[in-house]
Amino acid sequence: xxxxxxxxxxxxxxxxxxxxxxxxxxxxxxxxxxxxxxxxxxxxxxxxxxxxxxxxxxxxxxxxxxxxxxxxxxxxxxxxxxxxxxxxxxxxxxxxxxxxxxxxxxxxxxxxxxxxxxxxxxxxxxxxxxxxxxxxxxxxxxxxxxxxxxxxxxxxxxxxxxxxxxxxxxxxxxxxxxxxxxxxxxxxxxxxxxxxxxxxxxxxxxxxxxxxxxxxxxxxxxxxxxxxxxxxxxxxxxxxxxxxxxxxxxxxxxxxxxxxxxxxxxxxxxxxxxxxxxxxxxxxxxxxxxxxxxxxxxxxxxxxxxxxxxxxxxxxxxxxxxxxxxxxxxxxxxxxxxxxxxxxxxxxxxxxxxxxxxxxxxxxxxxxxxxxxxxxxxxxxxxxxxxxxxxx
Amino acid sequence: xxxxxxxxxxxxxxxxxxxxxxxxxxxxxxxxxxxxxxxxxxxxxxxxxxxxxxxxxxxxxxxxxxxxxxxxxxxxxxxxxxxxxxxxxxxxxxxxxxxxxxxxxxxxxxxxxxxxxxxxxxxxxxxxxxxxxxxxxxxxxxxxxxxxxxxxxxxxxxxx
Numbered sequence: 001x002x003x004x005x006x007x008x009x010x011x012x013x014x015x016x017x018x019x020x021x022x023x024x025x026x027x028x029x030x031x032x033x034x035x036x037x038x039x040x041x042x043x044x045x046x047x048x049x050x051x052x053x054x055x056x057x058x059x060x061x062x063x064x065x066x067x068x069x070x071x072x073x074x075x076x077x078x079x080x081x082x083x084x085x086x087x088x089x090x091x092x093x094x095x096x097x098x099x100x101x102x103x104x105x106x107x108x109x110x111x112x113x114x115x116x117x118x119x120x121x122x123x124x125x126x127x128x129x130x131x132x133x134x135x136x137x138x139x140x141x142x143x144x145x146x147x148x149x150x151x152x153x154x155x156x157x158x159x160x161x162x163x164x165x166x167x168x169x170x171x172x173x174x175x176x177x178x179x180x181x182x183x184x185x186x187x188x189x190x191x192x193x194x195x196x197x198x199x200x201x202x203x204x205x206x207x208x209x210x211x212x213x214x215x216x217x218x219x220x221x222x223x224x225x226x227x228x229x230x231x232x233x234x235x236x237x238x239x240x241x242x243x244x245x246x247x248x249x250x251x252x253x254x255x256x257x258x259x260x261x262x263x264x265x266x267x268x269x270x271x272x273x274x275x276x277x278x279x280x281x282x283x284x285x286x287x288x289x290x291x292x293x294x295x296x297x298x299x300x301x302x303x304x305x306x307x308x309x310x311x312x313x314x315x316x317x318x319x320x321x322x323x324x325x326x327x328x329x330x331x332x333x334x335x336x337x338x339x340x341x342x343x344x345x346x347x348x349x350x351x352x353x354x355x356x357x358x359x360x361x362x363x364x365x366x367x368x369x370x371x372x373x374x375x376x377x378x379x380x381x382x383x384x385x386x387x388x389x390x391x392x
Numbered sequence: 393x394x395x396x397x398x399x400x401x402x403x404x405x406x407x408x409x410x411x412x413x414x415x416x417x418x419x420x421x422x423x424x425x426x427x428x429x430x431x432x433x434x435x436x437x438x439x440x441x442x443x444x445x446x447x448x449x450x451x452x453x454x455x456x457x458x459x460x461x462x463x464x465x466x467x468x469x470x471x472x473x474x475x476x477x478x479x480x481x482x483x484x485x486x487x488x489x490x491x492x493x494x495x496x497x498x499x500x501x502x503x504x505x506x507x508x509x510x511x512x513x514x515x516x517x518x519x520x521x522x523x524x525x526x527x528x529x530x531x532x533x534x535x536x537x538x539x540x541x542x543x544x545x546x547x548x549x550x551x552x
Binding site: 017034035037039124125173 | 396399400411414415416417545547548549550551552
């Protein structure tokens with residue numbers, strides 16, 4: 001029999017997270033710091049709207065681009081939060097999570113041989129999606145000394161005449177890094193100069209703990225060359241609803257809608273009805289969750305200081321990214337021993353790119369009570385490792 | 393800091409001061425001073441424990457009583473409310489808008505104890521015009537806390 005598989009797909013490395021997931025799932029009583037989704041339930045008024053839509057029998061397809069009400073609310077929300085105006089009819093597409101927008105956005109924009117710039121450490125899907133779109137991923141290694149922000153110099157150095165799209169993943173998973181307005185202004189110049197496009201994944205935009213999040217689309221000249229991606233998973237604790245959206249120039253959105261129409265038809269209808277309620281009345285829920293995340297973030301930063309573990313202060317998402325280089329192990333060795341000896345699962349930084357080597361992603365999408373137990377074990381582990389080093 | 397501090401200790405009054413300072417991002421001494429001020433101002437009125445008595449062997453009966461009263465010249469409802477709330481078996485007294493005036497929440501050991509209180513003490517007060525007693529059959533949620541069994545974390549252990 002012939003090989004049924006496509007080389008392009010087979011050649012993609014399985015996610016580094018998957019490997020770790022398999023080890024963890026075999027362990028009985030492990031506790032986890034490894035999730036990339038909120039611990040809160042979707043606020044009840046949003047769930048209620050989903051249930052109501054089912055009761056009313058709204059179980060049909062919606063238009064390909066998404067419910068009119070939802071697209072209009074998306075535009076209102078971006079207007080309110082970023083002061084940017086989008087046309088709901090031509091510049092908005094409702095997708096199955098932000099992930100779908102990443103996939104079809106790259107497919108809509110890339111020709112074979114085009115280069116896609118991917119700052120890492122970052123979310124696991126950019127690189128494979130770029131490959132599947134026929135493009136060539138080009139990695140930009142972000143640095144701890146810049147608090148894992150993307151600098152204009154780093155961007156400039158990575159651009160060639162084949163560069164088509166820059167992926168901008170901030171607030172960042174796994175580092176918790178943010179890009180402030182001045183950081184964005186610096187890279188915007190380079191972007192415009194070299195006439196490249198931006199795919200800005202702002203799924204964690206509501207979870208920042210310094211100034212309010214600033215989107216690159218709010219800078220002059222950037223809206224015209226940017227696909228803005230956001231969604232409901234993180235802001236409203238709606239991961240399982242699988243709902244995201246993107247906004248961008250009509251020409252790009254039109255082509256993305258074409259792929260979406262053939263591959264997906266439309267995003268889940270129930271989720272779309274619930275999402276309208278989320279955008280209309282969900283701001284207090286976001287505020288409540290952000291306050292809780294921020295308390296946990298402070299708790300973790302303080303705990304790291306107390307155990308002498310190096311960690312830059314992250315101001316976004318719900319991750320901290322402590323440095324474990326002092327122990328002379330790889331991230332994977334550290335994470336594996338931490339799991340085996342202390343029964344705590346945390347994700348090695350390398351799962352998010354080679355530049356994550358020497359770091360550990362710790363999620364604080366857990367209650368303070370759970371974090372306390374897990375961090376107590378981390379403290380114990382760190383002391384043990386230091387004692388081992390001293391005995392050598 | 394004040395609002396966030398109150399929100400935290402309203403849910404967990406046993407949190408230690410050092411931890412409170414850490415998660416609020418302030419110094420411990422500031423937390424101590426703020427709590428002292430809140431107590432002095434009467435904003436913090438107590439540190440109670442939320443108990444689901446149904447889980448114990450101890451029998452308790454609670455009732456909501458709607459009370460219609462004649463307000464008194466110069467004092468409105470305050471003096472009659474005070475007469476009522478001084479009884480130790482009265483847990484709460486609220487002045488209400490709508491069809492009745494005072495909502496009295498009562499706790500007793502037995503049904504008889506509660507009904508005796510209503511018939512002997514409450515309804516015999518001069519300014520009380522009428523009462524309607526509703527016994528509480530089951531508490532599902534109290535002070536923002538659902539009494540049902542705690543939910544397990546059903547998320548996957550590791551997700552990207």
